[in-house]
Each structure stands twice: as C-alpha cells, then as structure tokens.
Amino acid sequence: MAYLIALSIWAAGWFINARLAHGPQSDTRLVSLLIPVIFGVTIIAMWQVLVTMLDVSPIILPAPSDIAARFVASTQTLWVDFKQTVIMGAMTGYIIGMVAAFAIALLADRSEFLTKGILPVGSFMAALPIVGTAPIFVKWLGSDWESKSAVVAVMVFFPILVNTVAGLKDTSGMQRDLMRTYGAGYWPTLFKLRLPAALPFIFNGLKIATTLALIGAIVAEFFGSPTVGMGFRISTSVGQLALDMVWAEIVVAALAGSAFYGLMAFIEKRVTFWHPSQR
Amino acid sequence: MNLRGIIPALTVVGFILAFWTLAVIPMNAHLTADQAQRDGLVMSPEEPRDRQAYLGLVLALKNPAIIPLTYSLDRPRLPSPHQVAAEMFETIFMKSPTSRRSLVYHGWVTLSATLLGFMIGTTLGIILAVGIVYNRTMDKSVMPWAITSQTIPILALAPMIIVMLGAIGIQGLLPKSVISAYLSFFPVVVGMVKGLRSPDGMQLDLLRTYNANANQGFWKLRLPASMPYLFASLKIGISAALVGAIVGELPTGARAGFGARILVGDQYGPLMILWAALFGAAVTAAALVGIITLIERRTLRRMGMAGTS
Numbered sequence: 083m084a085y086l087i088a089l090s091i092w093a094a095g096w097f098i099n100a101r102l103a104h105g106p107q108s109d110t111r112l113v114s115l116l117i118p119v120i121f122g123v124t125i126i127a128m129w130q131v132l133v134t135m136l137d138v139s140p141i142i143l144p145a146p147s148d149i150a151a152r153f154v155a156s157t158q159t160l161w162v163d164f165k166q167t168v169i170m171g172a173m174t175g176y177i178i179g180m181v182a183a184f185a186i187a188l189l190a191d192r193s194e195f196l197t198k199g200i201l202p203v204g205s206f207m208a209a210l211p212i213v214g215t216a217p218i219f220v221k222w223l224g225s226d227w228e229s230k231s232a233v234v235a236v237m238v239f240f241p242i243l244v245n246t247v248a249g250l251k252d253t254s255g256m257q258r259d260l261m262r263t264y265g266a267g268y269w270p271t272l273f274k275l276r277l278p279a280a281l282p283f284i285f286n287g288l289k290i291a292t293t294l295a296l297i298g299a300i301v302a303e304f305f306g307s308p309t310v311g312m313g314f315r316i317s318t319s320v321g322q323l324a325l326d327m328v329w330a331e332i333v334v335a336a337l338a339g340s341a342f343y344g345l346m347a348f349i350e351k352r353v354t355f356w357h358p359s360q361r
Numbered sequence: 362m363n364l365r366g367i368i369p370a371l372t373v374v375g376f377i378l379a380f381w382t383l384a385v386i387p388m389n390a391h392l393t394a395d396q397a398q399r400d401g402l403v404m405s406p407e408e409p410r411d412r413q414a415y416l417g418l419v420l421a422l423k424n425p426a427i428i429p430l431t432y433s434l435d436r437p438r439l440p441s442p443h444q445v446a447a448e449m450f451e452t453i454f455m456k457s458p459t460s461r462r463s464l465v466y467h468g469w470v471t472l473s474a475t476l477l478g479f480m481i482g483t484t485l486g487i488i489l490a491v492g493i494v495y496n497r498t499m500d501k502s503v504m505p506w507a508i509t510s511q512t513i514p515i516l517a518l519a520p521m522i523i524v525m526l527g528a529i530g531i532q533g534l535l536p537k538s539v540i541s542a543y544l545s546f547f548p549v550v551v552g553m554v555k556g557l558r559s560p561d562g563m564q565l566d567l568l569r570t571y572n573a574n575a576n577q578g579f580w581k582l583r584l585p586a587s588m589p590y591l592f593a594s595l596k597i598g599i600s601a602a603l604v605g606a607i608v609g610e611l612p613t614g615a616r617a618g619f620g621a622r623i624l625v626g627d628q629y630g631p632l633m634i635l636w637a638a639l640f641g642a643a644v645t646a647a648a649l650v651g652i653i654t655l656i657e658r659r660t661l662r663r664m665g666m667a668g669t670s
Contacts, residue, residue, distance in 0.1 A: 121502035199369030
C-alpha cells in the first residue's frame with residue numbers, strides 16, 4: 083500500500099514535470115524554477131509516505147515532518163551553532179585564506195619563474211585531503227573557532243591562489259603593450275588591466291572555496307570543539323541517534339552553503355558585468 | 362608536465378620544505394627548553410613560566426644551544442620533515458603490509474573503499490548524465506539539484522550515513538564507499554552533461570546529413586566529445602572520494618584506515634602517526650590523480666584530442 087501511494091506520487095510529480103518541460107513555456111524563468119521545486123517536493127512527499135506508513139525507525143531515517151518539527155523547535159540551538167561554525171569558523175578562515183592567497187599571487191606574479199612553479203604545486207595541493215590536518219590545528223590553537231579558521235584558511239588558500247595566478251596571466255601581449263604605450267607602470271597596469279581581466283578566474287576560485295570553507299569548518303569540529311557548533315552537534319547527535327537533529331543541521335548547512343555561494347555569484351555578476359559569460 | 366616545468370615546481374616545493382624546516386625551531390622551542398632544563402642545561406630565563414612570555418623564536422635565539430635539539434624531540438609540536446619521512450619509511454617499508462602497524466595496510470583499507478565508491482559513483486553519474494541529456498523532463502528536474510549539490514557541504518552527511526547503514530546491519534567497507542560514491546557522483550554528472558552537450562550544431566548537423574541515428578550519434582560523436590570533460594570530473598571525483606572515505610572512518614572509531622590512524626594519533630598515540638597518515642593520504646591522492654591524468658593523456662592522444670584539455 084505504502085509503495086503504491088509513493089509510486090502514484092512519483093507518477094503524478096513526473097507527469098506534471100513532463101508536461102511543463104515539454105510545454106510551450108518550458109524555458110521561461112518561472113517554469114525553470116518550478117520544475118526542480120516540484121521534483122524536490124515529490125521526493126520529500128514520497129519520503130514522508132514511505133517512512134510513516136512503513137514505520138521506519140527514526141534512528142534509520144526520520145520523516146521530513148519530524149525534521150521540520152525539530153528544526154522549528156531548536157532554532158535557538160541551530161542559530162548558535164550557525165554563528166560558531168559558519169560566521170566565526172568558516173567566514174574568518176575564508177577571509178584569511180583569501181587575503182593570503184591574493185598576497186602570494188601578487189608576489190609570485192612579479193616573477194615568471196615563480197608563477198610557473200606555483201601553478202602545478204598549487205593545483206596539486208588543492209587535490210590533497212587537507213581537512214585531515216584539523217587535529218593538528220586543534221592541538222596548536224585550541225578547540226575553539228580559531229583552529230577551524232586555520233583549517234579553512236589552508237583549504238581555501240590553494241584554489242584561490244591557483245585561480246588568481248592563472249587569471250593574472252590572462253592578458254594578451256597586445257593589451258599589455260597598449261598599457262605601455264600609455265606610459266602605465268606596473269601598478270596602474272595591474273589595477274586597470276590585469277586585475278579586472280583576472281576577476282572571472284578569481285571568482286571561480288572564490289566560488290569553489292565557499293563549499294570548501296563550510297566542509298572544513300564542519301569536519302574540523304569532528305576532531306574537537308567546544309560544546310557548540312554544527313560539526314559538534316552532528317557528531318554528538320549521531321552518537322545519541324537523534325538523527326532528526328542531524329538532518330536539521332544538514333538543512334542549515336545546505337542553506338548556508340547555497341547562500342554563501344549565491345552571495346559570491348551575486349558579487350561576481352555585479353563586478354564582472356562586462357564579461358561575455360555574464361551578458 | 363615537461364622537464365622545463367619541473368624546475369620551477371621543485372623550487373616552490375623546496376621553498377615550502379625550507380619554511381617548514383625553519384618553523385620547527387620556534388614551534389618546538391618551549392618544549393625543547395623544558396626538556397633541556399630537565400637534562401641539566403641552564404636556560405635563560407630559568408623559570409618555565411617566565412619562558413611562556415617569550416615567542417618561540419626569541420627563546421631559541423636566547424638559548425642557541427636548544428636549536429639543534431628542536432629537531433629531535435620525541436613528541437614535537439611540529440615534527441621536522443626528516444622525522445616524518447623516517448616515520449613513513451618505517452611504517453611503509455619496514456613493516457609487513459598485513460601488520461596493523463603498517464601504513465600500507467591502513468592505506469589499502471581506505472583505498473579499497475575509495476575505489477569501490479568511486480566506481481559506483483562514476484557509473485551512476487555517467488548513466489544519469491546520459492538520461493539528463495536525452496530526457497528533457499529529467500534535465501529540467503534533476504540538473505538544478507545536481508548543480509546545487511556542488512554548493513552544499515554534503516560531506517557533513519558522512520557520520521549519519523555510517524550510523525544509518527550500521528543500524529540496518531551494513532558495516533565495514535560499504536558505508537565508506539557509499540560516502541565516496543555520492544561525493545564523486547555529482548561532479549561526474551555535472552561534467553558529463555557538459556561534455557555530452559559539447560558537440561556544436563554544425564557537428565550534429567553533419568551527423569544528420571550522414572543519416573546517423575540517435576544511437577550512432579551518441580557512440581560516435583557525443584561520447585567521444587565528452588571525454589575531456591569526463592576526465593576533468595574524474596580527477597575532482599577521485600580526490601573527493603578519498604576525502605569521503607577518510608572522513609567516513611572518523612565518527613565510528615574505525616580501527617583501520619587513514620582516518621583511523623589520524624584519530625589514533627590525535628587521541629592516544631604519538632602525533633607522528635597522524636603526520637605519517639596525513640602524508641600517506643596525500644601521496645595516495647596524488648597517485649590516484651596521477652593515474653587518471655596518465656589514462657587521460659593516453660586516451661586523448663589515441664583519440665587525436667591531445668592538447669585539447
């Protein structure tokens with residue numbers, strides 16, 4: 083019975099989406115937004131029906147309604163955890179890592195040789211499981227948010243560095259020659275030509291780094307934290323089998339992640355409005 | 362990377378190693394001073410509490426005798442490169458690979474979960490990508506979620522997946538593989554969709570003039586055209602899969618694997634175990650990405666696409 087209802091929900095959702103996707107207005111913004119929303123609602127409805135009707139134990143999979151109830155009931159806790167992990171841990175680390183990456187990129191930019199060396203080494207480092215260094219930073223800087231920021235800073239450093247260095251190289255000789263004919267020195271050329279030209283690359287790195295920052299801040303808390311924070315809450319709630327709390331934290335993480343990414347994409351749109359990909 | 366590219370890269374690596382080696386002195390100065398005093402050397406200032414007021418570097422300069430000693434502590438705050446290298450040599454080559462003290466044993470535990478999950482995730486990802494490219498409803502419903510998933514720290518699901526699968530009796534390799542699988546799944550979907558869509562109108566039209574059917578269009582144009590995109594995603598996917606397997610070993614206190622070594626080194630053992638595990642994981646990640654790059658190069662060269670990626 084439960085399977086039958088779930089199947090009919092799926093069929094209904096799919097039918098509506100198929101009609102919308104093949105309909106005359108399928109490319110309008112509203113419909114493009116509506117279809118994934120309907121798909122998401124369909125999945126959640128099936129989840130709800132299956133969990134409630136089959137009596138799935140809440141220590142395996144809580145129903146969406148339980149998660150929503152838990153979310154509403156513990157907004158206070160969730161907000162405190164959000165502040166600790168996202169604002170203090172992830173944001174601080176993100177800014178430190180970003181500033182450091184820009185500084186090193188500008189230094190390396192003065193020398194062709196260093197640029198050539200930093201690109202392969204940086205992209206190599208970016209592929210390493212840096213989040214594993216979390217326990218070391220916890221030992222050095224204590225278990226509060228400082229150690230999380232340090233992990234985040236190291237994690238976001240390499241993708242931003244590589245993209246910035248690559249971006250600074252992305253001007254043609256003709257453009258640089260033009261600046262020289264204007265009598266522009268290194269700094270005017272940098273600010274008026276090469277930095278603007280590098281912005282699409284830089285934002286690419288910044289966008290990749292938003293997800294890394296949250297991952298770093300959350301996972302680093304698995305290795306030791308004060309009794310607050312999203313990673314702390316996830317690991318202790320998993321231990322208490324309070325999975326509805328874990329899901330509520332994951333909802334917060336998902337919202338924070340997309341908001342952070344969205345913020346960067348928004349700034350990018352405003353700053354690089356001249357770039358072909360934004361027009 | 363050609364030979365001329367190696368020299369600048371090696372220089373940068375040399376810089377990093379030199380910085381690390383120098384950082385050992387201030388990082389370990391306080392510990393070393395305490396140890397040296399217990400061994401009978403005269404330190405200035407003499408009270409350990411007074412020494413806390415000094416920066417590590419200043420303390421080392423005031424007591425030059427301790428500088429060489431900072432490199433040979435048993436439990437340093439920051440081990441020097443040669444100590445980590447010695448520990449790695451010891452645990453990789455001097456122990457039998459089946460011993461629990463061997464890094465190769467722990468590496469294999471993590472690697473097998475990573476590879477299994479990576480295969481599952483990649484296969485499912487490619488299948489879904491094909492579905493998305495050929496089915497408009499699927500494209501419109503699933504693709505936005507696949508893209509959004511890239512902005513969400515889905516790695517945070519890892520502890521719950523371990524417990525969830527544990528509650529229904531699945532333990533060992535598989536839960537970690539599930540984490541690896543979903544972490545490598547989404548990059549492959551997104552990259553592969555981009556790749557399968559990369560042939561332009563002209564190329565598709567050409568196939569139509571050849572009277573090629575959809576099947577031929579897929580095997581002869583879309584799939585080959587997607588290869589550079591696929592390999593780029595595979596490289597992201599495999600390193601995500603490795604991180605997933607390592608993090609999957611943390612919450613339940615797994616007894617084997619890189620993640621377990623990191624925990625053991627963190628909580629009970631000497632920190633050197635942790636450092637060795639970290640570098641072991643780094644070498645593994647590098648090797649995995651390297652293997653994919655090698656396959657990529659050979660494949661693209663045989664397809665006549667070398668240099669396009």
